[in-house]
Amino acid sequence: MREPGCGITPEGWPLIGFLALIALVCALLGWAVPAVIVLALCWFSLHFFRDPERVTPQAPGLAVSPADGRVVRIETRRDPLTGDKRACISIFMNVFSVHVNRAPVTGTVEEVRYWPGKFLNAAVDKASSENERCACLLRDADGAQWTCVQIAGLIARRIICRADEGDTLARGQRFGMIRFGSRVDLYVPEGYLPAVCIGEKVFAGQSILAQKRDDA
Numbered sequence: 001m002r003e004p005g006c007g008i009t010p011e012g013w014p015l016i017g018f019l020a021l022i023a024l025v026c027a028l029l030g031w032a033v034p035a036v037i038v039l040a041l042c043w044f045s046l047h048f049f050r051d052p053e054r055v056t057p058q059a060p061g062l063a064v065s066p067a068d069g070r071v072v073r074i075e076t077r078r079d080p081l082t083g084d085k086r087a088c089i090s091i092f093m094n095v096f097s098v099h100v101n102r103a104p105v106t107g108t109v110e111e112v113r114y115w116p117g118k119f120l121n122a123a124v125d126k127a128s129s130e131n132e133r134c135a136c137l138l139r140d141a142d143g144a145q146w147t148c149v150q151i152a153g154l155i156a157r158r159i160i161c162r163a164d165e166g167d168t169l170a171r172g173q174r175f176g177m178i179r180f181g182s183r184v185d186l187y188v189p190e191g192y193l194p195a196v197c198i199g200e201k202v203f204a205g206q207s208i209l210a211q212k213r214d215d216a
Helices: 010-028 032-048
Strands: 062-064 069-078 085-093 100-102 107-115 133-140 145-152 159-161 174-178 182-188 192-194 208-212
Touching: 010 032, 069 182, 085 192, 085 208, 107 159, 133 159, 145 159, 145 174, 182 192, 182 208
Parallel strands: none
Antiparallel strands: 062 208, 069 085, 085 182, 100 174, 107 133, 133 145, 145 182, 159 174, 192 208
């Protein structure tokens, strides 16, 4: 699996470079207002595609957030890959969030499945079944299965998943991103409990999203 560099995620450089070139051309032609507008778009792109380092908790029995954003839903839903009913934690990312996605646990990728679909507001319930999305099924060292679903949103038009079936991901490792506003759903296996509440702000690879029950 390709490992991205730090600072800016690789998918952002083509757009950033293109905007910088347009800004330079506008400046050389003396077009001050267009140059300033394009520079502002270039700055926004740099901000959007940022990829900061994170300190990932290493204690056993924890799952970290796969995305930056706010928890908008915690409910029991049917896992789109296994068909089991599980606790599902939904994280909404706005255009100002870091959009790099990270593995919630250490495990082996058993399945990656993509569905084409609509581009509804990612915060609404129908987005889980009707929007363009990509699901990644991870099996951890204890045999528990975790499903992480990247969901495109109202503005998002491209889901990027770098993970392939058979890959081994470490907890907190980057595995993809979604461009310009989106949502990530994490389906938690039996024996784990959500460690966040609705409305809480979380950070990918760093915030603890779920933890193993003492009796599990």
